Amino acid sequence: MSVEPPGRRERKKAQVRRALAEAAQRLFLERGYDQVSVKEIADAVDISGPTVFKHVPDGKEALMFDDGVERRESLLSAVRERPAGVSVMAALRDFMAGRGPFVADPTPEARRLTELIVNTPALRDYSRKLWIRCEEPLAEAIAAGLGRDPDDLTARAVARYVLEIPQFLSDEPDPRAALDAVFDLLEHGVEGAP
Structure with missing residues (x-):
């Protein structure tokens, strides 16, 4: 049984999630976790703040980790x-x-x-x-x-x-x-x- 490769939508979601994680990590390391807002992370990836939570529903802290x-x-x-x-x-x-x-x-x-x-x-x-x-x-x-x-x-x-x-x-x-x-x-x- 072969596994279907992820579709375009799934690849795009994974790409956005990766970009969010990279931006969050960079900003947290530069300025500290508490000094970085979700809006700043969203702006760094050119998406809206609410869209961040569609990709990472557990909140800002979840951006530093995979899903476990x-x-x-x-x-x-x-x-x-x-x-x-x-x-x-x-x-x-x-x-x-x-x-x-x-x-x-x-x-x-x-x-x-x-x-x-x-x-x-x-x-x-x-x-x-x-x-x-x-x-x-x-x-x-x-x-x-x-x-x-x-x-x-x-x-x-x-x-x-x-x-x-x-x-x-x-x-x-x-x-x-x-x-x-x-x-x-x-x-x-x-x-x-x-």
Whole structure:
């Protein structure tokens, strides 16, 4: 079964959405999130303010993020497609280590974007919202990876804790060391964590 390529209308919508995201990112980095209005972003792309919300109904903060599908799918893939012999927790640790403030050697642009998100409450809250949307499918993937029932309480708790990590640790002086400490706790418990 072949997948039909997106039609002209869908391509145009994606193009406008991309242009809005690029304009918003540029303006936010230049002047700060709170100093940029939706009208300014719309003007930069030559569309009306109300049209912005047709493309991004979640508001101005959503312009910095995709719809969360890539995040969810890559998170689930990290658990489901982990190499043989790699634990669920090790796969989740590796996945998180490659995101935002936990990246060991980010590019200057990635560092600026991460700092913008971490230091802007509206963006930080929206990012958390995208992470939390992954809770149910992640809990199911963790349960499957552990050979447990899909509604297993332990798997649900681990999913919740893991998805709170970006919000909880992003402003730590050494986010990567904090990430490792939390995963050591999750993997080994309070008594077994180094």
